[in-house]
Amino acid sequence: MQDKYAIIISALIFGLLHANVRQTLYTLAGGIIFATLTVKTKSIYPAMIIHFMNNAISVYSSHAYYNGWIGGNLDSFLIDHFVLSVVLWLIFTALFIGVLVWIVRAETKHQKRFELEKPVESDSLMNLTQVDSPFGVFFARKVPLYKPHLEDKIIMFTSVFLLAVTTALSFYMGLF
Numbered sequence: 609m610q611d612k613y614a615i616i617i618s619a620l621i622f623g624l625l626h627a628n629v630r631q632t633l634y635t636l637a638g639g640i641i642f643a644t645l646t647v648k649t650k651s652i653y654p655a656m657i658i659h660f661m662n663n664a665i666s667v668y669s670s671h672a673y674y675n676g677w678i679g680g681n682l683d684s685f686l687i688d689h690f691v692l693s694v695v696l697w698l699i700f701t702a703l704f705i706g707v708l709v710w711i712v713r714a715e716t717k718h719q720k721r722f723e724l725e726k727p728v729e730s731d732s733l734m735n736l737t738q739v740d741s742p743f744g745v746f747f748a749r750k751v752p753l754y755k756p757h758l759e760d761k762i763i764m765f766t767s768v769f770l771l772a773v774t775t776a777l778s779f780y781m782g783l784f
Contacts, residue, residue, distance in 0.1 A: 610746065615643040627775040638662070645708060654711040 619639030626635045642655035672680035686693035736747040756764075 610744075611647050613744075615640060615647060618643045625771060627771065641708075645712065648712045649716065654708075 619636055619642075622639030622642065623632045623636030626632065638659075642659060645658070646652050646655045668677075669679060669682065672678065673683075674680075686696070735750055737750050739746045739748050
């Protein structure tokens with residue numbers, strides 16, 4: 609049950625942090641897919657690879673259009689040939705789903721092979737505290753497992769600052 613809330617909340621954050629109103633809905637959908645993939649595989653790498661590939665294709669197609677490279681007029685070609693675009697969409701969707709299933713199975717097999725059984729400590733419940741929230745009751749550790757170091761805080765605050773600057777510049781450039 610907690611995975612569902614984590615998936616929804618992280619997908620909302622993923623959609624909103626792209627800082628573009630036109631992208632919010634499909635980045636929300638992508639965030640749900642990426643978060644589900646991350647939860648199922650217990651690894652962030654498959655979601656990162658797919659996100660990287662999506663961004664690479666997007667950047668290439670926009671540069672191809674403006675520079676006259678191969679594939680630059682693909683969108684107008686597909687608009688003129690609707691049936692072909694539907695067939696290609698179905699093929700790529702099937703390939704995408706197939707790759708996702710393959711990644712989930714490979715990661716699950718990998719996790720099962722190297723997963724070690726951890727002994728259950730009798731006092732493990734003593735280190736938890738109950739937290740009531742609008743989403744239900746959760747148990748949180750009294751002492752965190754990881755305390756961020758200075759480098760971690762620098763990376764986090766720099767990322768937030770760059771996001772704010774990028775959003776402000778995108779908004780400013782959009783006005784002109």
